[in-house]
Amino acid sequence: MSEKVDTLDCALEVIMTLERRGLRPDDASIAEELGKPIAEVQKMMEEAIQRGLAVKKDGHYELTGEGLKRVLRHRELFIHDRFVHGEDRWSAKVRDWGRHWRHRHGLTKDLLESFYKALADLDGRVEELKPLSDMEPGERGVVVSIACGLGAARRLAEMGLTPGVQVAVVRKAPLRGPVEVEVRGTRVVLGYGLASRIAVKGLGGSA
Amino acid sequence: MRSITVALAGNANVGKSSIFNRLTGLSQHVGNWPGKTVEKAEGVLYFKGYRIRVIDLPGAYSLSPYSVEEIIVRDYLLSREADVVVDVVDASALERNLYLTLQLIELQAPLVVALNQVDMAEKRGIAVDHERLSETLGVKVVPTVAITGEGLNELLQTIVEAVEKGERLTAKQLTYGKEVEERIERLESEVRKLALSEKYPPRWVSIKLLERDHLVAEMVSKCEGGAEVLELADELAMELEEMHGEPSPIVIASERYSKISEIVSRVQRVVAPPRVRWERTLDYVTTHPVLGYAILLSTIAGMLGLVFYIGGLLSEAIEAYVGDPLAEAARALLSSSLPAEAVRIVVDGLVVGFVAGLVVVLPYVVPFYAVLSILEDSGYLARVAYLTDNLMHRIGLHGKAVLPMLMGFGCNVPACVGCRILETDRERVLCGLATVFVPCAARTIVILGAVGRYLGVLPALSIYLVVFLVLLMVVRLAYKVAPGEPMDLIMEMPAYRRPSLRVTALKTWSKTKSFVIVAFPIIIAASAALEALSAVGLTEQLVPAMAPLTVGLLGLPAAVAIPLVFGFLRKELALVMLAEVLGTWELSEVMTPAQLYTFALVTSIYIPCVATLAALVREFGWKRAILIAMTTLAVAIVAGALAHVIAIMLRS
Ligand SMILES: Nc1nc2c(ncn2[C@@H]2O[C@H](COP(=O)(O)OP(=O)(O)OP(=O)(O)O)[C@@H](O)[C@H]2O)c(=O)[nH]1
Ligand SMILES: [Mg+2]
Numbered sequence: 001m002s003e004k005v006d007t008l009d010c011a012l013e014v015i016m017t018l019e020r021r022g023l024r025p026d027d028a029s030i031a032e033e034l035g036k037p038i039a040e041v042q043k044m045m046e047e048a049i050q051r052g053l054a055v056k057k058d059g060h061y062e063l064t065g066e067g068l069k070r071v072l073r074h075r076e077l078f079i080h081d082r083f084v085h086g087e088d089r090w091s092a093k094v095r096d097w098g099r100h101w102r103h104r105h106g107l108t109k110d111l112l113e114s115f116y117k118a119l120a121d122l123d124g125r126v127e128e129l130k131p132l133s134d135m136e137p138g139e140r141g142v143v144v145s146i147a148c149g150l151g152a153a154r155r156l157a158e159m160g161l162t163p164g165v166q167v168a169v170v171r172k173a174p175l176r177g178p179v180e181v182e183v184r185g186t187r188v189v190l191g192y193g194l195a196s197r198i199a200v201k202g203l204g205g206s207a
Numbered sequence: 208m209r210s211i212t213v214a215l216a217g218n219a220n221v222g223k224s225s226i227f228n229r230l231t232g233l234s235q236h237v238g239n240w241p242g243k244t245v246e247k248a249e250g251v252l253y254f255k256g257y258r259i260r261v262i263d264l265p266g267a268y269s270l271s272p273y274s275v276e277e278i279i280v281r282d283y284l285l286s287r288e289a290d291v292v293v294d295v296v297d298a299s300a301l302e303r304n305l306y307l308t309l310q311l312i313e314l315q316a317p318l319v320v321a322l323n324q325v326d327m328a329e330k331r332g333i334a335v336d337h338e339r340l341s342e343t344l345g346v347k348v349v350p351t352v353a354i355t356g357e358g359l360n361e362l363l364q365t366i367v368e369a370v371e372k373g374e375r376l377t378a379k380q381l382t383y384g385k386e387v388e389e390r391i392e393r394l395e396s397e398v399r400k401l402a403l404s405e406k407y408p409p410r411w412v413s414i415k416l417l418e419r420d421h422l423v424a425e426m427v428s429k430c431e432g433g434a435e436v437l438e439l440a441d442e443l444a445m446e447l448e449e450m451h452g453e454p455s456p457i458v459i460a461s462e463r464y465s466k467i468s469e470i471v472s473r474v475q476r477v478v479a480p481p482r483v484r485w486e487r488t489l490d491y492v493t494t495h496p497v498l499g500y501a502i503l504l505s506t507i508a509g510m511l512g513l514v515f516y517i518g519g520l521l522s523e524a525i526e527a528y529v530g531d532p533l534a535e536a537a538r539a540l541l542s543s544s545l546p547a548e549a550v551r552i553v554v555d556g557l558v559v560g561f562v563a564g565l566v567v568v569l570p571y572v573v574p575f576y577a578v579l580s581i582l583e584d585s586g587y588l589a590r591v592a593y594l595t596d597n598l599m600h601r602i603g604l605h606g607k608a609v610l611p612m613l614m615g616f617g618c619n620v621p622a623c624v625g626c627r628i629l630e631t632d633r634e635r636v637l638c639g640l641a642t643v644f645v646p647c648a649a650r651t652i653v654i655l656g657a658v659g660r661y662l663g664v665l666p667a668l669s670i671y672l673v674v675f676l677v678l679l680m681v682v683r684l685a686y687k688v689a690p691g692e693p694m695d696l697i698m699e700m701p702a703y704r705r706p707s708l709r710v711t712a713l714k715t716w717s718k719t720k721s722f723v724i725v726a727f728p729i730i731i732a733a734s735a736a737l738e739a740l741s742a743v744g745l746t747e748q749l750v751p752a753m754a755p756l757t758v759g760l761l762g763l764p765a766a767v768a769i770p771l772v773f774g775f776l777r778k779e780l781a782l783v784m785l786a787e788v789l790g791t792w793e794l795s796e797v798m799t800p801a802q803l804y805t806f807a808l809v810t811s812i813y814i815p816c817v818a819t820l821a822a823l824v825r826e827f828g829w830k831r832a833i834l835i836a837m838t839t840l841a842v843a844i845v846a847g848a849l850a851h852v853i854a855i856m857l858r859s
Contacts, residue, residue, distance in 0.1 A: 110448060118452030148695075150454055151273070151630075155697055157460035158269040160303045163453060164461065174496040178596040178606060178696050184302040184464075185333075187702075189593050191605055191695030 009074040010034060011044050012053060013125045015061050016071050020123070024060040033125075075119045075126040083131055083147045083197050118145055124201060132167070133179055133195035140168045141200035148197045156194075160184035167200065210258040211370055212288060216280060216311065217295035218304050219266025220701050222323045224248075225353035225710075226295060227263035230363075234717035235263050236621065237710060238583035240592075240610060241699050242266065242628035245276040247283060254363045257370075262289065268303075270310045271420050271456075275627040275635070281422075284316060285407070291366050291376060292316040298328035298335045298350070299702075301475055305467045306460075309381065312344065315408045317376035319369070320348040321362055326355075327702070332479035340474040345379040354707050380410060383462045386450060390417060390443040397439055401430045416440035417447065418459045486703040493590045503594055508668055510582070514575045514651070515659050515667070521570035530562040548742060553735075560734025563783040564727045571652050572722055577715045579617050584706035588613055589698065596696050602679060603686030604629070605696040608638045615645030617718070619819040623826050633691050636827055640685055640835050643815040643823070644678035646671060648722070649778035650811045656782045657807040661795040666804060673846070674811050681842055725818075729777055737769065737787060746788075760844065761809060762851040763802050764789070774810055776817055781810045801854035805847050813843030 014033045018025040031041040045061060048054045053067035063071065076097065084105060094100045101107040107115065119126075122144070129144055143165050146153045160183045161167070170180040170187060179195040181188055190198075215223040219241030227235050231250025236243045248263040264283060265276035272278040284292065294311055296304040311318055322337050341348040347365050351358030369376055382388050394413040398404055403412060403426055415423035417440060424440075427433040444455040451458045492498050537558045541550050582588065588610055596606030611625035619642055626638040646654060659667035740746050746769055753768035761767075766788040774781030785806070789797045798806070814836045815823065823832035 110445060110454070114448040114452050114454055116452075117449060121452050146457075150456070152695060152697065153454065154271065154456045154460070155268070155273045157457045157464075158271070158306060159697065159699070160306070160464065162457065162461040162464050165464070171494055173494075173593060173597065175597055178593055180494075180593065180700055184300075186300040186303045187700035189589075189596075189606070189696060189698045189700050191596060191600075191697070194695035194697065 006074070007034070007036070008044055008048060008053075009070065010125070010127060011041065012048065012063060012067055012071045013074060013127065015054065015063055016068070017125050019063070026060045030061070072116070072119055075122065076116075078126045079119070079129075079145070079147065079199065082129070083145075083199055115145075128201050129199040130202060131196040132169070132181065132190070132198040132200050133172070133176075133192055135169045135179075135200060135202065137169050137171045140166060140203045142166055142203060144199045144201050146198050148194055152194060156190075156198075159188055160186065161188070161198070166203070208253075208256060208258050209370075210260060211290050211366065212260045212262065213291045213293055213366060214262040214264060214283065214289035215293050215295055216264050216284065216307070217266065217323075218268055218297065218300075218307055219699060221266070221295045221297040221304065222351075222353040223266065223295045224263050226293075226321065226323065226351065226359065226362075227261055228713075229353060229356050229359055230259075230261050234713060237714070238580070238588070239586040239701050239704050239706075240583065240588045241701065242276065242607070242610060242625070245279075245624055245627040247279055255367055257367055259363070259366075268307060270307075270314065270415075271418065274630045284311070284314065287316075290317060290370065291319055293319050293321050293362065293366070295321045295323050298322050298325045299331050299333055301328075301333075301335055302464075302467055302471050305470060306463060308344065309463050309467065312346070312378045312381060313408070313411045313414055315377040315411065318346045318378055319362070319365055319376060320344070320346055321358075322348050322350045323353055325350045325358075326352045327704075331481040331483065332477055334476050334478045336474045336476075340470070343470050343473060344381075346376065354710065381466055383466060387417075387447065387459065387462045390447065394436070394440055394443055397436050398427075401427065401432060401436060403427060403430050403433075413440075414459065417444050418456045419444055419454075483702070489703050490590075493587065494593055499590070499594050503591060506582070506587070507671070510578050511651070511655075511668060511671065512664055513578060514571060515655050515664055517574040518571035518655065519660070521573075522566055525570060526562075526566045530566045534558050534562055557731055557735050559787065560731040560783065561727065563734070563786065564723075564730045567656055567783060567786075568649075568652055568726060568730070568779050569719075569723070571655055572648050573715060573719050575648050575651060576617065576718045576722075577711060580711045580714045580718075581706045583613075584704065584710060586701045586703045589701055592696075592698060593700065598679075600693050602641070602682040603637050603689075603691070603693050604634055604641070604682075605694055607696060607698050608634065608641065611638060612642050612645050615642045615647060616651075617648055619643055619645065619647050619815055620822045623819060623822040626826065630694050631691075633689055634694060636831055637682055637685055637689070639823060639827055639831075640838065641678055641682045643819060643835060643839055644674060644681065644812065646674055646811050647778065649726075649816070652779040653782045653810045654807045657785070657794060657803045657810075661803055662800050666800075667807075670804070670808055670811060673808060677812065677842060677846060681838065685838075726777055726779065730780055730783055733773055733776060733780055733784065734787060737773070737784060756844070760851070761805055761847045762854070763806055764798060767806060771810070771813070774816075775814055778810060778816050781806075799854075801851070801858075805850045805854070808850055809843045809847040811843075812839055812846055814840050 011030055011034060014030050015025045018029060023029065027038050027041050031038045045054065049056060052064055053070055054061045054063055098112065101112050135141060143161060143163055145163060146156060165183060168182045170182050172179050176192040178189050178191050181190065215227055217223050224235040224237045224244050227250060228237065230252050233250045235248050244263060244265045250261045252259050252261060264280045267277045267280040270281050272281050292311060294308050296308060308320065322335060328335060337348045337350050349358055349362045349365055351362060391410065391413050394416060395409045398409040398412045412423060416427065424437060427436055447455045447458045493502055541553055591613060592606035592609045595609050599605050599608050607628055610628065611622045614625050615622035622642045623639050626635045626642065629635045629638055654667050654670050658670060750765050750768050754765050757763045757767050758765050769788050770781040770784035773784045786792045791797060794803060820832060820836055823835055
């Protein structure tokens with residue numbers, strides 16, 4: 001998956017994340033976050049500036065309006081491909097995103113709005129998110145978003161799976177079977193489909 | 208005498224029915240998996256001059272229902288019939304349990320909290336300070352252990368005292384975060400103007416509206432001035448959504464949980480490491496990707512083998528020491544005083560029927576119930592649901608559907624009602640269809656009595672296998688006919704527990720008792736009726752009429768028509784009647800092994816018994832019930848005919 005994600009998008013994502021943390025993103029800090037050599041980052045950022053996605057001011061980068069839009073679109077595609085369809089690069093086939101979310105995934109206008117809002121508010125890089133179903137037994141993580149129908153999302157929240165809560169995967173059944181998680185001192189079993197729509201930020205774990 | 212109505216509410220599997228049984232002496236279904244109670248139940252007890260009506264409710268996680276049994280809870284709590292609502296809380300899962308408590312507080316229900324399972328909490332090293340909890344919530348909290356009855360006296364005492372003093376048991380309202388609280392208050396001031404606010408607390412209505420609860424929105428829309436309130440609520444909910452980037456129901460749920468975290472950090476401490484070594488090991492092996500399935504298969508096979516073995520021993524003993532002497536005595540007593548015809552009806556009918564019930568039915572039913580009860584109390588059933596979730600998806604259901612199906616092993620009637628724990632109508636019907644294929648205790652008697660006894664345990668087990676394959680095929684087909692996205696499993700996983708001897712004994716006893724009360728009269732009456740019918744020659748007409756089916760298609764003796772017809776009343780009756788029409792209990796002398804096998808197979812599958820049919824009608828309506836029954840009939844004939852054909856092929 002990761003190699004298919006555009007690294008430019010990732011770099012912009014990093015800039016946004018660092019800005020959020022009150023830091024001033026420069027070549028070195030971006031390179032560190034991305035785990036890429038500085039030279040490569042410099043080249044990439046030149047391209048970004050050329051395309052009007054970022055500007056450079058006294059040694060650090062800032063996103064332009066265009067750049068911000070691009071990050072949000074990147075996040076949207078990432079969530080869509082990774083969590084909602086559960087397969088890579090589905091987004092290539094989509095033209096009108098608002099329409100797609102509403103018709104294909106049954107999101108109402110309100111929900112779509114709150115979804116976009118959540119994307120903009122995301123704490124950290126979107127690539128750090130993974131479906132709960134991809135976590136290994138023993139791994140812990142924080143629930144970031146739940147991209148399933150409102151009925152199920154509501155029930156999950158009522159059972160303690162609210163955004164921001166810490167979960168630990170207890171076990172997973174083979175062949176895309178259900179996932180058992182520990183949340184708020186209780187154990188809950190979730191079907192694979194559901195677990196793959198829950199975006200979690202990993203915290204590592206005591207496997 | 209003054210009367211108090213007390214309702215038991217709480218999350219699933221916290222011990223509501225255990226408390227109910229302790230208080231009332233009744234025997235509601237208890238076991239260690241979520242979703243046993245699916246109907247409201249009532250009992251009465253007398254305490255210090257009060258007549259206390261106790262209501263046992265199904266489990267619920269929230270007042271916004273997700274499945275049918277939760278609707279029952281909501282409706283009951285909103286009816287405000289109860290003088291006191293006892294919120295049963297699992298002390299070992301306090302955080303999740305308080306979610307409902309908070310909603311009951313919002314609803315301003317007259318509340319007493321039973322902090323149950325404190326023994327389990329202690330075992331897991333969790334200490335809950337109940338006095339502090341009481342202070343924090345502003346409600347009375349009584350620690351209890353339902354399985355030993357500890358604390359239940361205090362619970363009753365607390366209730367009676369409060370009622371005596373005329374105390375209002377409603378808790379003080381908890382305040383949520385500023386953003387949410389402000390909006391609740393704004394909405395509340397508008398809701399107050401509605402007529403609805405006389406019936407329900409305006410604050411509760413406001414919170415529910417912000418949560419976009421459909422049912423409350425509907426109630427409000429019917430009030431004068433409701434439309435404006437709804438509009439405001441929508442606006443405020445949208446503001447919340449904008450602020451948090453989540454749908455408002457999730458925002459409110461998070462809000463409640465953050466309040467709960469605050470409370471829990473104040474009242475709960477982890478004092479020791481959990482002492483759950485064997486539970487953890489058991490949990491590991493029974494859910495293991497390979498071992499788990501092996502254990503599942505051997506559990507079912509072992510259970511049936513054990514029942515067969517114990518049942519056989521008991522059956523022989525009862526026959527030798529009770530059955531035979533009884534029949535002899537009756538014959539000797541009556542033959543001198545009554546005409547021969549009457550002796551036949553009385554002895555061959557009544558007495559033989561009674562003895563058959565005693566010898567053939569009882570010895571197998573009792574160990575069967577006992578083993579089932581132990582399995583159920585341990586918490587294994589929920590593991591089966593976890594293991595089979597995948598398989599269930601293939602037939603349009605999810606793992607939870609296995610729970611009512613496993614109940615079907617005992618009896619199909621409660622199992623059909625148990626399908627209520629599923630979320631959609633489509634799934635409930637599919638699950639109902641699956642359930643009626645599960646061989647219940649009565650069918651187990653037929654399988655063990657006709658096949659196990661003469662052909663051995665393995666052929667008997669093979670019938671179970673065939674029936675399960677048939678079940679999977681039929682439900683899969685039905686799923687193709689009525690397609691739809693299967694829902695996803697969301698189920699709480701209960702911790703393993705050592706089954707309590709007392710609970711197992713009580714449960715086996717009460718099930719056996721009701722089995723005897725229902726089954727014996729029918730078996731005896733049917734035996735007598737059979738003798739009477741053959742005396743007037745009616746059976747001679749039925750037998751040839753059904754011969755094309757029984758002899759032609761299934762290759763059975765013609766007389767089998769009668770047991771098959773009687774089997775509709777109760778399945779084990781088919782076996783008893785078979786012996787009676789053939790005139791011997793040594794079935795292998797008059798039927799070939801293939802015939803015995805086919806008979807047991809057909810009896811296991813065709814039309815559920817009357818009681819189950821009635822349950823199907825009640826749960827799913829006439830049309831679907833008939834459809835399900837006809838499906839089983841057709842499938843039984845096809846399966847029986849196939850067995851017949853295979854037998855012929857094997858012989859030649
Ligand atoms: N150790 C312990 N076990 C308990 C206690 N109370 C109940 N149990 C067990 O918990 C399990 C669930 O109890 P039930 O009374 O069936 O629970 P319920 O709340 O009626 O469950 P549903 O009807 O499914 O909602 C059973 O196995 C009980 O034996 C307790 O105080 N201590
Ligand atoms: Mg119950």
